[in-house]
Amino acid sequence: MGSVVLKNINKVYEGGVQAVKDFNLEIEDREFIVLVGPSGCGKSTTLRMVAGLEEISSGELYIDGKLCNHVPPQDRNIAMVFQNYALYPHKTVYDNMAFGLKMRKFDRDEIDKRVKQAADMLGLRHVLDRKPAALSGGQRQRVAVGRAIVRQPSVFLFDEPLSNLDAKLRSQMRTELSKLHTRLQTTMIYVTHDQLEAMTLADRIVVLKDGITQQVGTPLEIYENPATIFVAGFIGSPPMNFVRGRVETAGEAVRFKTSGIDVRFTPDKAKKLQEEGYVGKEVIFGIRPQEIHDRIFFPEASEDHVVRGIIDVVEPVGSETFLQVSVGENLIMARMSASEKYVLERELELVFNMDRVHVFDISTERAVF
Amino acid sequence: MNEEGELHKLEKKIRSIALHLLLLLGAATMLVPFWWMVSTSMTENANSELSNPPRWTPWRSGNRALASASGATVKVLGKKGGETVVALLNDGRRDVAWATRRLQPGETEVLLLDVGISTMFDRVEILFPGNAEKLPKVALDFCVEKGKWDTTARIVALPRELREKRGVFLLAPRVRARFIKMILENPGASPARFFLAEIRAHEQLKPTLANYKEVLKVTERDKEIYGFLGRFGRYYANSVFVAGLLTLTNLFFCSLAGYAFAKGRFLGREFLFYGVLATMMVPGQVTMIPVYKLMTNWKLLDSLWALILPGLTGAYGVFLCTQFIRALPDSLMEAARMDGCSEWRVYWEVIVPLSKPVLATLGILTFLFQFNSFLWPLIMINDEKWKTLPLGLATYRQQYTAEWGNMMAAAAISIIPILIVFIVLQKYVIKSMAHAGMKE
Helix, strand or coil: CCCEEEEEEEEECCCCCEEEEEEEEEECCCCEEEEECCCCCCHHHHHHHHHCCCCCCEEEEEECCEECCCCCHHHCCEEEECCCCCCCCCCCHHHHHHHHHHHCCCCHHHHHHHHHHHHHHHCCHHHCCCCHHHCCHHHHHHHHHHHHHCCCCCEEEEECCCCCCCHHHHHHHHHHHHHHHHHHCCEEEEEECCHHHHHHHCCEEEEEECCEEEEEECHHHHHHCCCEHHHHHHCCCCCCEEEEEEEEEECCEEEEEECCEEEECCHHHHHHHHHCCCCCCEEEEEECHHHEEEHHHCCCCCHHHEEEEEEEEEEECCCEEEEEEEECCEEEEEEEECCCCCCCCCEEEEEECHHHEEEEECCCCEECC | CHHHHHHHHHHHHHHHHHHHHHHHHHHHHHHHHHHHHHHHHCCCCCCCCCCCCCCCCCCEEEEEEEECCCCCEEECCEEECCEEEEEEEECCCCEEEEEEECCCCCCCCCEEEECCCCCCEEEEEEECCCCCCCCCCEEEEEECCCCCCCCEEEEEECCHHHCCCCCCCCCCHHHHHHHHHHHHCCCCCCCCCCCCCEEEEEEEECCCCHHHHHHHCCCHHHHHHHCCCHHHHHHHHHHHHHHHHHHHHHHHHHHHHHHHHHHCCCCCHHHHHHHHHHHCCCCHHHHHHHHHHHHHHCCCCCCCHHHHHHHCCCHHHHHHHHHHHHCCCHHHHHHHHHCCCCHHHHHHHHHHHHCHHHHHHHHHHHHHHHHHCCHHHHHHCCCHHHCCHHHHHHCCECCCCECHHHHHHHHHHHCHHHHHHHHHHHHHHHHHHHHCCCCC
16 A cells, blocks of 8 residues: 555766665555654655655665656655645645645545545644635645645655744644554655654654665664664764773673773673673763763662763753763763752762663774664 | 934935935936827827927917017008908018908908918917007907818907907907008008017917827728728737737747746756857847848748747746746645646646746736837838838828827827736736745
8 A cells, every 4th residue: 555665776966976875665554754864864865766856876666566766756646745845825725735636637526525624634724715825834834734635645755844843833743743644544754854753753763874774763773772873873862972982801890991981881781792802992882861860869879880070061951951071081961850959060970871871883883782 | 312313213204205206206207208298199280390399288378479570561462353362461481371351342340361370379469569559459369160271360450448458359340440441541552561569379279189089090091901990000909919929929938948947957958048048149130131031031021920920939038037937946846746747737837827927027028028119020011001000100200290299199099008018917026026035
C-alpha cells in the first residue's frame, strides 16, 4: 500500500557536488520515517527524489514495489507538504485543497466530500473561502496538510513543514501531525533539522550528515545507542558532552583519564574496551548532561564516579538548571534540579552515571558503546 | 520639548503642503495639452484658424478688433446691376466687409451690410472717431443665420445718448435716414473716406459638439470607400483590432517565453536569453527596411497583417516576464506538479494567475505603444481603408490647412480605448507595487 524502498540512491548535482551518497532504506507501509540532519546534509534532496522533483543520479526507487525512478511526480501517488507551504495565493483555501483532485478529474461531489472532510479534520471549515494571505501561519500549515490529505496518497512527504512556525505553534502542530498519522495510517516521510521533532514523531529516524546515512533506528535506539559522535551530538538537547582522554587500566579496573576526570568504567563496558583493544589508547568519552548528578543527592556514590569542578555558567530554565562546569581543562554541561541554588565559581562534586556513558573511536568517530 | 514637537509637526505639515503643491503643479502641466485638445475639439469653427496665443476655452465673450482704425475706409460704390452696392469696408489691405441692398425707390431707412469675413460674430460695431457730433456712431446688428453665407446686418446710426452703450438699437427712421442719406449722397467720392476708428466684433460662443458630429459623420461616399463604419470608424476599428490582437499575442508569447527562461532547465537557456535581450539593443530603424522587404515579398503591404506579424512578441516583454516569474517560488510549481498538473497546466493555472501584475503592466505598455504607433503603419499602409488612427488623424492636417477642431475631436475619441485599458488594468499594476517586497 505505501512501502518505499530506496536502493543505493546517489545524487550528484551538475558541477560534481554529491548531495546524497549511497542511500539505502526500506520504509514499510504506515511507517513514520523522519530524515534528520543539519542543513546541507542531503535530507531534502532525498525527499525530493522520492517526490520526483529531483532526478535520481543512480540507484533504484520503488514505491509500492514499482520502480519509480522515471515516473513523473504526478503519477507516483504521493503528496508533499512544502516548507513554505506553497499554497496557491490566487486560490481560496477550498480551491487550494481541491486543485489536486480537480486535475485528476474527480467528480465534483467526491471533491466536495473529501475537501470538507479534511477541513473538518483540520479545523479549517470556517476559512474555506478565504485566500491564503488572510490566514495565520498555523492555518496555512493546516491547509498545506489538508491539500495533501484530500488526495489520499499512499505516501506523504513533509519537507520541514514546521520550520516557519513559532515555537508554541510548532509543538502544537507537532502533536497534531502525530495524531494525524495515527488517524490516517499512511506512510509518512518527514524531513527536519529539529531533533526534537524527529524524536517525538518518528517510528524510525534516519540521521544524515554530508549525504551519508549515519544511523537508522527508532528514536530510543538512536538516543541511547548513537552510532557515531555526530549522532550522539545531534540527538538530544542539550547535546552530549564530549571529552578527549585515555583509557587506562589500574589493576582490574579500566578507567578513563583526562585533565580533571578520572572515572572507572562498569565491568561490562570495561570488558568491551579490553576486547576491542582500546586500553591505553586515546578515545572520545561522551556523557549526556542528564546523566550527571550533584553529589548532594547521591552521597553514597563511589569515589570512582565522582568528578570535581567549578561552576562556570548557571542557566536556570525553570524546570531545571543547566550548569557549565569546568573540570580541569574541559567544560562539562550538567542538568541539575531546579530546586537547588547554584552559585558561580563554587566548587561542585559531580557524579557520572557510568551505566550511560559512551566511548567513541577517535579516528572512525564510531561508537564503541 | 513640547514646543519642539509642535515645531516638528508644523514642519511636517509645510513639507506635505509643499509636496502636494508640487504634485498638483506637475499634474496641471501634464493636463495642459489635454485640456487644449478637449477645448479645441469643442470650439466652433476652430478648423480654419489656430489662434496665437492659443485659446484655452471653447466659450468666449468679448470684443475683438477686426479692422484697425487707420486707413479703414468705406467705399460707396453706387449702383451695380440690379443691386445697389452700398459700402465696402477696407482695412487698408483687403476688403473685409461689404453690403448690398436693392433699394426700392424712396426706401432709405434700412441699410444691409454683409460682413463676409466670418460667421462667428454675432455683432459688429463700427465706431467713428473724431467729432462725434458730426459723425454718428454706427452699430451693425448681424442677423445671424447659422450655416448661411449671406449673413446680413443693419447699419443703424446711434443717437448720442446711446453711443457709449452696446447692443442692438432700433432707431427712429429719421435718424437712420439721415445717416444713410449721408452715405448715398456721396457716390462720386471714390473712395469716400469715412474715418472709421475700428470695426469691432463681439463674439459669444458656446461649447459645441459639432466637431464630433462632423468627425463621426458617415456619408454615402464614405460607405463606399470605408464600409459601413465610415472613415473615422474604420480607422478606429483597424487600430483597436491591431493593438488589441498584438496585446493578446504579446501577453501570451512573452509570458510563455518568460516561464521557460525563468524556470525551465534546458541547454543554452542563458545563451538564448541574452540573445533575446541583445535584440533590444538593435534600433528599430535598422530592421525597418529588411522587414519592409520581407512584407513586400509576402505581399502583405497595405494589409493589417503587415502591422501584426512583426509585433507578435517583443524582447522587452520577454525580459519583463522572465524577471517577474523568476521571483515566484519554485515550490509553487512543484506543488502544482505534484497536484497533477502538466507543464501547460502549471503555466496556465499557476504562472499566469500569479503573473497578473506584470501582465497588466505589459498589456498597458503594449497597447499604448501599438495604438499610438505611427511610423510603421505610415510605411506599410497607403490604402485609405487600412489606415490606423494615428495615420487617420494626420489626414486632418494638410499642407495648407489644418482642421484643428475635427482633428482634436478625433484625437479625443481615440483616447477612449487607452483609458479603458488603463482603468481596467491599473488595479493590478498598483497591487503589484503594493505587494513588492512582501514575503508571501
